[in-house]
Amino acid sequence: MLTIGVLASGRGSNFQSIIDSIASGFIKARISVLITDNPDAYAIGRAKNHNIEALVLKPKNYEDKDTYYVQVVKDLKSRGVELVVLAGFMRVVGRPLVKEFKNKIVNIHPALLPSFPGLHGQKQAIDFGVKISGCTVHFVDEGVDTGPVIVQAAVPVFGNDTEESLSERILKQEHKIFPLAIKLISEDKIRVKGRKVIIKGKKEDIAITNPGL
Numbered sequence: 500m501l502t503i504g505v506l507a508s509g510r511g512s513n514f515q516s517i518i519d520s521i522a523s524g525f526i527k528a529r530i531s532v533l534i535t536d537n538p539d540a541y542a543i544g545r546a547k548n549h550n551i552e553a554l555v556l557k558p559k560n561y562e563d564k565d566t567y568y569v570q571v572v573k574d575l576k577s578r579g580v581e582l583v584v585l586a587g588f589m590r591v592v593g594r595p596l597v598k599e600f601k602n603k604i605v606n607i608h609p610a611l612l613p614s615f616p617g618l619h620g621q622k623q624a625i626d627f628g629v630k631i632s633g634c635t636v637h638f639v640d641e642g643v644d645t646g647p648v649i650v651q652a653a654v655p656v657f658g659n660d661t662e663e664s665l666s667e668r669i670l671k672q673e674h675k676i677f678p679l680a681i682k683l684i685s686e687d688k689i690r691v692k693g694r695k696v697i698i699k700g701k702k703e704d705i706a707i708t709n710p711g712l
C-alpha cells in the first residue's frame with residue numbers, strides 16, 4: 500500500500516479531504532506523517548484527530564534552505580514515505596526534496612496552470628478578468644507551479660465574484676481532484692513523459708479527470 504507524507508502550512512482542508520478519501524476506501528493508501536512549517540497550523544489538529552504523527556519543522560531553526568529540506572527528506576524517508584503531498588504548503592520546496600522525490604511530489608494550485616502561478620491564484624484570475632478558472636494538481640519540479648499537470652477542474656468566474664467567493668467555488672473542486680489524482684497514482688495509472696502525464700486505463704477513467712466540466 501502506498502505510503503504518503505503530507506506537507507501543509509495552514510487550514511488543511513485538502514489534507515482533510517485526503518484523510519476522508521482514505522477512510523472511505525476511495526484511496527487505498529496510508530498517511531504516515533504530516534510535516535508543517537507552522538506550529539499554529541490548523542492541520543496539526545486534523546492529524547491528531549486521525550492518529551497521524553504531526554511534525555513541526557521550523558525553517559528558521561536551520562542554517563539555510565537546503566539544510567532544512569535535507570531534514571525534511573530524512574523525516575519522510577525514515578517513515579517510509581513514497582509520495583509527498585503538498586496540501587497548502589506555502590513555500591517553494593528546496594532542491595534536496597525535489598531531487599530525492601522526482602515525480603513523487605504532488606501539489607494543488609487554485610488556478611488553471613500555466614495561468615496564474617504563485618500566490619493568490621484566485622485573486623489573479625479575478626483581476627485579469629477571466630471567465631473560467633479552476634484548480635490544478637501537478638507534479639512538483641524546481642520551478643514555481645511549473646511541473647507536469649495531472650488533473651484539472653474548471654469553474655466559472657462571475658462578474659460579482661470576490662476572492663472569497665471564487666476561492667470557495669474552486670476549493671470544492673480541489674477536494675475532488677486532489678484525492679482523485681492521488682488515487683490514480685496509488686493505482687499506478689500515471690506515467691510522466693516529459694511535460695505530459697499519461698493516465699492509463701479505460702476511457703471512462705480518463706473522462707472523470709475533468710470533474711469540473
Ligand code: GRF
Pocket residue numbers: 507509510511512513514586587588607608609670673
Ligand atoms: C488551497 O487553496 C490550495 O489550492 C493552495 O493553498 C490552499 C490550501 O488550503 N495551494 P487548505 O489548507 O488545504 O485548506
